[in-house]
Amino acid sequence: MLEQLLSNIDRFDKVFSAFKLSLVLGVIINFIIIAVLFKLTDIFMKKLYMKFRHNANLAPMHNVLIILNRIIKFIIVFVIAASFLQSQGYSLTSLIAGFGITGLAVGFAAQQTIASIFGTFAILTDKVYKIGDYIKVNGTEGTVENINLRSTKIRTLDNYLVTIPNDKMADSVIANISEANKRRIDLTFTVTYSTQSEKLERAMDIIKELVSERSDMHKDMTVFIDELADSSINIRLLAYAKTKAYDAYVKIKSSIYFEILQRFTQEGIEFAFPSTTIYTAKQ
Numbered sequence: 001m002l003e004q005l006l007s008n009i010d011r012f013d014k015v016f017s018a019f020k021l022s023l024v025l026g027v028i029i030n031f032i033i034i035a036v037l038f039k040l041t042d043i044f045m046k047k048l049y050m051k052f053r054h055n056a057n058l059a060p061m062h063n064v065l066i067i068l069n070r071i072i073k074f075i076i077v078f079v080i081a082a083s084f085l086q087s088q089g090y091s092l093t094s095l096i097a098g099f100g101i102t103g104l105a106v107g108f109a110a111q112q113t114i115a116s117i118f119g120t121f122a123i124l125t126d127k128v129y130k131i132g133d134y135i136k137v138n139g140t141e142g143t144v145e146n147i148n149l150r151s152t153k154i155r156t157l158d159n160y161l162v163t164i165p166n167d168k169m170a171d172s173v174i175a176n177i178s179e180a181n182k183r184r185i186d187l188t189f190t191v192t193y194s195t196q197s198e199k200l201e202r203a204m205d206i207i208k209e210l211v212s213e214r215s216d217m218h219k220d221m222t223v224f225i226d227e228l229a230d231s232s233i234n235i236r237l238l239a240y241a242k243t244k245a246y247d248a249y250v251k252i253k254s255s256i257y258f259e260i261l262q263r264f265t266q267e268g269i270e271f272a273f274p275s276t277t278i279y280t281a282k283q
Contacts, residue, residue: 030084037076045069119166120149128169129176134246136175137164157246182218182240183249189260190232190272199269200225200233206263207237216242216252232272 045065122128124147129135133144135154142156152169154162177183191203204223211217218240226236241252264271 027084030080034077034080037080038073041069041072041076119168119170120147122170123147123152123166128174129178133176133178134244135177137169137172140164141177177246178244180244182242183244185217185237185239185241185249185253185256187237187253187256188226189235189237189264190229191235191264192270192272193231193233195233195269199267200235202267203264203269204235206267206269207235207260210256210259210263211237211239214252214256216248218242231274 140162142154145155146153151163151165207223221239223237227234
């Protein structure tokens with residue numbers, strides 16, 4: 001009896017030792033596999049980063065790659081660990097269910113952040129705008145100063161820094177003014193009703209001459225009498241400036257106003273101002 005018991009104990013020790021050896025070897029092999037896959041992932045991400053680092057407009061992709069790298073490594077660890085536990089006879093049903101509940105909770109908590117990340121992908125993929133572009137969106141206009149993983153920062157004309165989440169940007173109608181090859185100039189000049197028809201025609205000719213002589217303006221333009229207002233005859237100019245930049249655009253407008261003001265004064269063409277004429281009946 002004693003010999004049989006000792007024999008059983010010896011057999012159990014051998015099985016247990018073999019099991020421990022198999023378990024240790026399995027853990028070591030899986031750690032090696034994880035390390036190799038991590039290294040390959042880092043090499044792949046580094047190559048992608050090298051492609052983006054020289055382009056300032058793709059700088060936000062660096063943050064995306066960091067998160068993507070972590071996600072891939074988490075998946076690698078989860079898949080290998082699950083396979084190893086399954087090979088050791090463990091049930092993964094409860095483990096997967098636990099991850100499902102946890103993932104659902106995290107998903108709800110990070111819903112806004114995830115939406116912004118997808119918005120960033122949409123903006124970069126569609127090339128809607130880039131750093132340095134002048135854009136209009138949701139009543140805000142200005143120069144794009146930064147595009148990060150969560151938001152876009154816009155410097156307005158009032159020098160305010162407006163931050164808009166990228167999921168809102170992706171769902172908005174964005175006017176990228178910097179992508180225009182020309183900008184429309186729409187000006188109105190008011191002259192008095194006492195202006196004779198010859199001088200009225202001369203006023204329109206002056207506007208055409210000044211605009212056509214400018215190298216910063218396109219030659220296609222329209223000059224016409226737009227309205228007979230309460231106290232003025234309104235002459236309207238529709239033309240296009242050869243610029244994308246807002247500051248250059250407003251300087252061109254100002255220069256045109258100044259030149260026409262000078263020429264009208266030299267030609268004796270009077271600008272109108274708001275006035276009211278009162279007639280009194282004789283008793």
